[in-house]
Amino acid sequence: MNVETHQPDVRSRILVEATRLFAERGYDGTSIQSVSEAVGIRRPSLLYHFNSKAELRDAVLANMLAYWKDTLPTILTAATSGGDRLDKAMSAMAKFFVDDPNRARLLAREMLDRPDDMRALFREHLRPWTGLLTGYIRMGQEAGSVRSDLDPEAWTLQMITAAIGAVAVGPVGGHMLADAPGIPRQLRELVRTAKASLFNPRPQPAAAAEES
Amino acid sequence: MNVETHQPDVRSRILVEATRLFAERGYDGTSIQSVSEAVGIRRPSLLYHFNSKAELRDAVLANMLAYWKDTLPTILTAATSGGDRLDKAMSAMAKFFVDDPNRARLLAREMLDRPDDMRALFREHLRPWTGLLTGYIRMGQEAGSVRSDLDPEAWTLQMITAAIGAVAVGPVGGHMLADAPGIPRQLRELVRTAKASLFNPRPQPAAAAEES
DNA sequence: CGTCTTGCCTACCACGTGGTAGACAGAGCT
């Protein structure tokens, strides 16, 4: 009873611990033994729920991408104006990773370990709303509010990469920024960078002397 | 003789192969057995040159950071004006990673695997010239050419992270960008973003309506 | 010449890994 309430579902508890450990130590660096210990069961019991280590990884990944797939479109469609949508999408993405930095770490690791599989997963889960985003960017370009020399797909991709990177390796650069808690400061700058590089200021910037 | 020219130095050949394999498969995902096979020797022979796997990793890392430490300051000090320096630093960094994407991958992996050690290494090897950079940014801010709301350390850190991310996980997003070779397009957008977010256009941008 | 050092080798070891076989307890159902 209260055992069940305290441990709602073994399968999902395995997923939670596996997600954490895969994110922290990587797939190769994590033994299913250590996962089972974190859950509080023996290894064969874990293998009863997930037939192999690879299957566990796939489940962890699917579980995380499903969250992303479900939550973000809701936020996006809730926003009204184009600029609002971009804002909301950026903060939703940031929140997704900041809420649990292990998400960023896990994604980063998987992208490094299995780029091909991740490309396929991204096409399936991420493409829909990045498509929305690039669409709005193009509209903004035609309307003149968004810089015309901007590459919509590359820009979006870069912001995702930058967000993941900022959160995933936050601790590394953290001490380079002496005082502040690091990640917030890093993310604030990311948002600033995103806006500054996106929206059109004026055709002829004052600092043009700096460029060729 | 020509054996020696073809295989200049066993130790450095081990370093080359280890760098590649660690970058591609990660430290935990790479056995010293596979490294020795790539070099064409037996495992104990490798362990004769590097007493342990960890020692090999440290050597690989030191080797790479030394390259960085040596090359970049030369380029930086060669540049004259402030804007020129920033430009040169950005392209030098980009070139460093593009020349061999494994460098970016290796750094990304190590930052994920051992953030504390990497923080120490970064302080030692990277700090000097990021210090130069942030100094120039601050000068630009006082002169008015660089946006005053920019956080110099966070901006620099973010650009490094973004560059590493763009190159390291390039293949993943690559197919999202249909036509172009991916990474170049990605890097071009990175440079554009960097400049746009750095330099001051005009106090009141036209697109201010998009913001709160 | 003999000896020493360098570099690579074969053979071995202890250990942790992912995975399997099969026993066993309990709940649910007929």
Add this chain to the structure above:
DNA sequence: AGCTCTGTCTACCACGTGGTAGGCAAGACG
């Protein structure tokens, strides 16, 4: 009651790992 299904366990296995011991050839050098 008996039977089945679910979930967990103990015990085992084959294998790959990082690392060590010790031999052996070739060059350097007294």
